[in-house]
Amino acid sequence: MEQIIRSNNIHGYFDGLSDYLTVNETEQGREQQIVLPPLLGMGSISRLKIRQGIEVVITDMTLEEDWNQYIHEDRVFEINYCFSGSVDCYFKGNRSSTQGQSGNMYAIEDSEIHLFKRSKQRYQFLEIRLLPEQVLRYFEYADDHRKVEKWLKSQSGQISPLNNFVTLKRAAYEMVHSTYMGALKRLHMESKIMEIVLLVLEKYMGEQRSTAAYFIKKTDVERLYAAKQIIQDRLENPLTLKQLARATELNELKLKKGFKELFGMTVFEYIRDLRLEKGLFLMQYEQLNIGEAAAAVGYSNPSNFSAAFYKKYGCKPGHYMRSNPV
The missing domain is CATH 2.60.120.10 (Jelly Rolls)
Structure with a gap:
């Protein structure tokens, strides 16, 4: 047609x-x-x-x-x-x-x-x-x-x-x-x-904010965005900080300091938040239980997932799901 x-x-x-x-x-x-x-x-x-x-x-x-x-x-x-x-x-x-x-x-x-x-x-x-x-x-x-x-x-x-x-x-x-x-x-x-x-x-x-920061060069900004994309692509099996620095041709200090300045959170915080957001999505829309969602986003222990979830959302996953039905 x-x-x-x-x-x-x-x-x-x-x-x-x-x-x-x-x-x-x-x-x-x-x-x-x-x-x-x-x-x-x-x-x-x-x-x-x-x-x-x-x-x-x-x-x-x-x-x-x-x-x-x-x-x-x-x-x-x-x-x-x-x-x-x-x-x-x-x-x-x-x-x-x-x-x-x-x-x-x-x-x-x-x-x-x-x-x-x-x-x-x-x-x-x-x-x-x-x-x-x-x-x-x-x-x-x-x-x-x-x-x-x-x-x-x-x-x-x-x-x-x-x-x-x-x-x-x-x-x-x-x-x-x-x-x-x-x-x-x-x-x-x-x-x-x-x-x-x-x-x-x-x-x-x-x-725009980062180019105003005196210690972040334009090439480093591009590498930090590359680091962010690698984290998204490997969410269930993330690279170590050392591996991520090597993959983006940054030293670890520039990676840690630059990532925090550019995105407002550390590499660890970003990985944690992405995992929790994806876990919540899987529970709400894919009907996975807590253990299945935890495993799908790289948590080997559901208790660790629940503890991190509580820290971010202020309640346990089960309570959140009952209080916020789709």
């Missing part, structure tokens, strides 16, 4: 899909759903208009045939997350691929993007579509307003991958599985959009 969509505004992408497929509407057109016809596949594409200039598109479908989409975007800033499936993206002669459990962001103005989705794969996808000025509005009275404006301009015309960290995945999951209805759902969705925007801004703002 091949589609050509002219998206003249933030809401134009889904409106373009509706030219090809039947749309069901609820809540006075704010929430819409396309159910795929059997010849095309099975599943649905849903759109929730938060307000003018902000929308969320959630896809859960399996295609019967390959799907080529040629989308001319007038002006959009998008953050997306892929839970399953893979999408090939062609933009300005460059190809990138979004695989399951990853995401990216891009800012496009008067440009065409080509998306290729394969048949026989289950696609579970979240797309947050905003006008750039809507992002700036979140920081209208903040001290970092100019930095955010500069960051948005730096993103124009490029696709940037997002680190697959647990907090991003969790926020995206909560959006896709929101149980709220009506105005409360829109409020919940926008609160999660703000959370995700802050998460993707974290690296940029960290770099």
Whole structure:
């Protein structure tokens, strides 16, 4: 299947899909759903208009045939997350691929993007579509307003991958599985959009703060971010501090001092927090018990996991789960 969509505004992408497929509407057109016809596949594409200039598109479908989409975007800033499936993206002669459990962001103005989705794969996808000025509005009275404006301009015309960290995945999951209805759902969705925007801004703002620190060179900043990525990739079996320093070509003192300055916590604290966040995610959304979650994030003794959990969240895992049901 091949589609050509002219998206003249933030809401134009889904409106373009509706030219090809039947749309069901609820809540006075704010929430819409396309159910795929059997010849095309099975599943649905849903759109929730938060307000003018902000929308969320959630896809859960399996295609019967390959799907080529040629989308001319007038002006959009998008953050997306892929839970399953893979999408090939062609933009300005460059190809990138979004695989399951990853995401990216891009800012496009008067440009065409080509998306290729394969048949026989289950696609579970979240797309947050905003006008750039809507992002700036979140920081209208903040001290970092100019930095955010500069960051948005730096993103124009490029696709940037997002680190697959647990907090991003969790926020995206909560959006896709929101149980709220009506105005409360829109409020919940926008609160999660703000959370995700802050998460993707974290690296940029960290770099801005770190370059002002006299003892961290630009090359060392890059190595410290590499160290952070290695920690994320090896969460269940982390490197020792000495191994991590060697892998990033930093000495141990620079690694320890720089990591603390750049990210506001020690290497050990960062590993611990990531493990606990992932353990909580596994218990809440994957229905693992405490022992299974502890083992999955690298704790050989569930008691050690529970003790660390208590220190971070102020209660034992079982109590937290009973007090905060999903």
